[in-house]
Amino acid sequence: MRAVTALLARLLGRQPIGWLQLTHHRARLATALAGVAFANLLVFMQLGFFGALVASIAIPYDGMNSDILVQSSDANTLQDGSPIPRNRMLQAAAVPGVASATAVYCGRIEWKQPDGTVRNVDVLGIDPLAHALRSPEVARQLPDLALADIALIDRRTRNVPLALFDEIDAGHAYRIEANNRGITIAGTFILGGGFGADGYIVVSDQTFLRIFRNRSAGAPNYVLLRALPGEAVPALAARLNARLASGDVVVRTMAEAVAKDQEFQTTQKPAGIIFGFGTFIGALVGIVIVYQILATDVADHLKEYATFKAIGYRQRFFLGIVLEEAVILGVLGFVPGLLFSLGLYAVIAAATGLPLSMTMARALAVLAGTIVMSVISGLIATRRLAQADPAELF
């Protein structure tokens, strides 16, 4: 305590009145810190989910064995684009610098669980002779996929007992109904990600077309391209765009495609907007709590402040005390807020499989935001200082 007092005195160039006031009233300090920590927790949770959304969006893209993605010009995500002419694959493959091209079909099924609930699963139809996905498990099981009605399931699929995956891997194939067609899950792989569906199933393109009877082989959802080694990918994508320019498709590097998807989902989709709003609410809660504490503290010390005014202290000095308190509350409240958030991130990540994780940048941004928020509250609370009138002292 004394060491902190001395340190603050050095930093401030005066006695740390705010610190002494705050630490003198321990119960009030504890309430204030709990309030700030709670606001921090709210903001961290929102940002955590937001970050998980953003990170999650990138995961399936990263899982594709591809440098460049050709998709419908109306596509924002991997799921929402119109099918594109398969011709585009052949045209793209002919462009110098392209090493390989493969088409991917994408659709969603409802997978009924034994308890009657339903999992939404995205089905990826791939060419079993090409390497559309990076997953080594998929690569190893491509020969099985070539058989009719055989599927592999993503182990990260949410709300499915892990034991089921273990059984499948142990050789007990699992039959499910997909659009009234029985298919056999013969193996697993790891992909994960996505807020849209609970998980992924990979099948061959032929099986895909049997599950989705209204889809045609001539119209996949996207085409994955590999560049030749040493080829500059962005330049190649630009050349492809020029070459395939017919209005129905757009060519993006994988990084561009991820960025486009993230931008769309965070600004156009309700989930992204709600997380943004939640962050705002968290900050507002913090401002209100800190204001309440600081305004009460000013009101309780009007007599002392009036005395200091009589002694000759200027308005600046009192503003300094309130802002000192604001910054102390912000910094001290941030620490438990951060620790609780780290704990909750771990719990939620374990429970949901969402990639919730703390980044240094986020922690620092929230710390800075907390201090700004506290200072705003402090500035509002200083309006009450005018009530300290030294003429009332005698």
Add this chain to the structure above:
Amino acid sequence: MTDPIAVRGLDHGYGQGETALQVLFGVDLRIGAGQFVVLMGASGSGKTTLLSLLGCLREVQAGSALVLGQELHGADEAARIAIRRRVGFIFQAHNLHDSLTAGQNVRMGLDVHGLLPGADAAAARMLDLLGLRDRIDYRPANLSGGQKQRVAIARALVGNPEIVFADEPTAALDRENGLLVVELLRRLARQRGTTTLMVTHDPRILDYADRILTMSDGRIVQDTSPK
């Protein structure tokens, strides 16, 4: 050398319109440097009003008040703060800050002049002079009434003020402690040549005065110098 306090035709009133109440009427007063002056008078006679005007805690409305050479009538906030820093106040209530120790409270009287290297030592010396050396790290809650008022005196004197304004500093104390406090105040003022204007109702304190002023209904009606 000009007198630290020179007042001419000072009027003062509270409120406006229907509720307006004039409480000071043409007060004339000069106090020479180093004088220990006691101000008496019935309740409501205007003693506190006069003190708060001279100490720049209230704005002068009419007449002239020269304090330490500064005309207070029409003085701006900066000039008023400058005067406040050159004078010391002792109030009826000690008005110490609960969260600060005795030493820290005393330092507040010094730090207003900027952070000085020897501030802690100066505060300790001041408390020592008032017999509170071993109470320097106590908070007000752990001090007796007399001790608190002595800390308040230390806070008022530590910055070496040119004038001390004290308004019934002993009112909250028992007789013994009251006399002790006034005696200390008197001794330090004498040593330092500090001009002192003290309001009191305690007749025993008159023995310490160089000069006794008596107010009645907003006027100074008696001005005697016992010795």
